[in-house]
Amino acid sequence: MTMEDAVGRNYDDVLRYFAYRVGRNDAEDLTQETFFRFLRYSSDPANRFRTPQKCRAYLFAIASNVCRDYYSRRTETDELHEDLSVPDTTDECGLSAVIADALSALPDAQQEAAVLYYYSGFKVREIAAIQGVTVTAVKSRLKMARDALKKILEKEGFS
Numbered sequence: 001m002t003m004e005d006a007v008g009r010n011y012d013d014v015l016r017y018f019a020y021r022v023g024r025n026d027a028e029d030l031t032q033e034t035f036f037r038f039l040r041y042s043s044d045p046a047n048r049f050r051t052p053q054k055c056r057a058y059l060f061a062i063a064s065n066v067c068r069d070y071y072s073r074r075t076e077t078d079e080l081h082e083d084l085s086v087p088d089t090t091d092e093c094g095l096s097a098v099i100a101d102a103l104s105a106l107p108d109a110q111q112e113a114a115v116l117y118y119y120s121g122f123k124v125r126e127i128a129a130i131q132g133v134t135v136t137a138v139k140s141r142l143k144m145a146r147d148a149l150k151k152i153l154e155k156e157g158f159s
Helices: 003-022 024-042 052-073 095-104 108-119 124-131 135-155
Strands: none
Touching: 003 024, 003 052, 003 108, 024 052, 052 108, 052 124, 095 108, 095 135, 108 124, 108 135, 124 135
C-alpha cells in the first residue's frame, strides 16, 4: 500500500473520528498532525504494512495518541466539546447533533471505543490494539457507553 493510498482511503474516516472526539474546529488540524506522524513513521522501509487493515489500525492508534495529546494540552475545560456536530451527517431531526452531544458526555475511553466501533468500523480486537487494553476491557467500555448513551437519549426524548 502506498502512502497516497493510505491517505486517500482513510482521510475522511480520521477527520470524522476527530470531529466526534474534539469538534469540527480542531478536527482538520489534528487529522493533518495524524497523517504527518504516520508519514514520518512510514517513511522507513522497515515499517511497511502488509495489509491495508494493519495500516488503518496503526493510523487510528496514532490518531488516538494525537487526541490524548490534544486533551493534555487543553487548559480550559469548558471548551473541550464545543461544536460537536459533524458536517453532512445531521438528519432533519438533528439526531447526529444529539448523538454527538451524548457522546461528549461519556468518559474519554468509552467515547473513543464507541467512535472507533460504531463510526469507524473497527472490530473489538482492533480497538483493543489501538487503545492498548484487553478485548474484555473494550467490550466493557462499549457496553457502558451503550448503556450511558441509551439513558442520555431517553432523557432527550428519543427511544
